[in-house]
Amino acid sequence: MNFTDRVILITGASDGIGKRLALDLAARGAVIIGCGRSEERLGAVLTELQCISPRSITIKCDVSSREEVRAMVRKVLAAYDAVDILINNAGIGMRKPFVETPLETIEELMRTNYLGTVYCTHEVLPSMLARGRGHIVNISSVAGHIGTLNMAGYCASKFAINGFSESLYHELKPRGIAVSVVCPGPVKTGFNRTFAETSPKSPKHLIISPESVSQTVMTIIENKRFEMITPRSFALICGIKRLMPGLFRAISSRLFRSHVFPEKNL
Numbered sequence: 001m002n003f004t005d006r007v008i009l010i011t012g013a014s015d016g017i018g019k020r021l022a023l024d025l026a027a028r029g030a031v032i033i034g035c036g037r038s039e040e041r042l043g044a045v046l047t048e049l050q051c052i053s054p055r056s057i058t059i060k061c062d063v064s065s066r067e068e069v070r071a072m073v074r075k076v077l078a079a080y081d082a083v084d085i086l087i088n089n090a091g092i093g094m095r096k097p098f099v100e101t102p103l104e105t106i107e108e109l110m111r112t113n114y115l116g117t118v119y120c121t122h123e124v125l126p127s128m129l130a131r132g133r134g135h136i137v138n139i140s141s142v143a144g145h146i147g148t149l150n151m152a153g154y155c156a157s158k159f160a161i162n163g164f165s166e167s168l169y170h171e172l173k174p175r176g177i178a179v180s181v182v183c184p185g186p187v188k189t190g191f192n193r194t195f196a197e198t199s200p201k202s203p204k205h206l207i208i209s210p211e212s213v214s215q216t217v218m219t220i221i222e223n224k225r226f227e228m229i230t231p232r233s234f235a236l237i238c239g240i241k242r243l244m245p246g247l248f249r250a251i252s253s254r255l256f257r258s259h260v261f262p263e264k265n266l
């Protein structure tokens with residue numbers, strides 16, 4: 001696919017994977033609309049973006065707010081007529097035993113990760129349907145396939161994105177709209193900063209770069225594939241889980257047990 005002059009709306013473009021994607025797609029000729037909550041971070045991204053793609057803009061928007069999403073998409077459609085590609089990337093994380101997690105945190109995770117994706121898709125979709133073309137890419141996670149210890153709220157939000165994406169794929173394919181979902185394993189961004197000290201920790205050799213995820217997203221768009229799990233080692237792990245769920249659960253349960261009762265390892 002040629003990205004030249006494609007209008008691409010990326011949520012969570014002020015940092016991490018979204019920022020990398022915005023810059024990489026702009027370098028390939030796309031016009032980027034990047035959103036996020038922090039005006040300061042958006043301003044810094046905009047300065048970089050406009051050097052390579054002068055028609056690109058950033059918009060302050062909290063995707064967990066239906067009203068803010070509606071206002072953002074109205075503004076975008078008024079300025080650009082159409083969104084060719086929507087990348088639902090904005091997300092927050094958490095790692096804590098469920099019982100110690102305030103319900104407000106679980107609600108915030110669901111509102112941002114899952115409902116943020118739903119709100120943006122719902123606002124952008126009618127204009128894509130009217131044109132009979134478009135592509136929606138949802139950034140999920142390996143945690144949308146594997147229920148990982150101490151990540152119940154986060155996993156639930158990503159499992160929800162995977163189900164949402166698969167159902168939408170069937171609904172929209174006949175109408176000319178592609179739907180894809182990208183599931184990265186751990187990525188080296190600021191995302192994990194709030195729970196870096198909490199176990200279990202991701203093995204260092206499995207942590208990938210935002211550049212690598214950005215490349216995967218571009219590949220999925222170019223090839224119109226439904227799903228990519230990255231890196232390959234996690235694709236393999238998810239494949240094993242799909243084929244042998246009982247055995248997979250038994251092995252992971254043994255691995256995670258020492259983190260549930262760390263004192264027994266002393």
Ligand SMILES: NC(=O)c1ccc[n+]([C@@H]2O[C@H](COP(=O)([O-])OP(=O)(O)OC[C@H]3O[C@@H](n4cnc5c(N)ncnc54)[C@H](OP(=O)(O)O)[C@@H]3O)[C@@H](O)[C@H]2O)c1
Nearest residue numbers: 012014015016017036037038062063090091186187189191
């Ligand atoms: N890093 C990982 O290990 C990893 C692994 C698998 C999947 N992912 C997924 O990849 C996506 C991006 O993560 P990342 O690693 O790039 O995280 P990051 O570096 O923390 O960046 C997250 C981005 O999302 C934005 N954001 C957060 N809440 C938002 C909201 N309510 N409304 C609008 N924007 C919001 C942030 O901007 P503001 O703070 O300015 O709003 C920021 O631009 C997430 O969906 C995450 O679940 C990450």
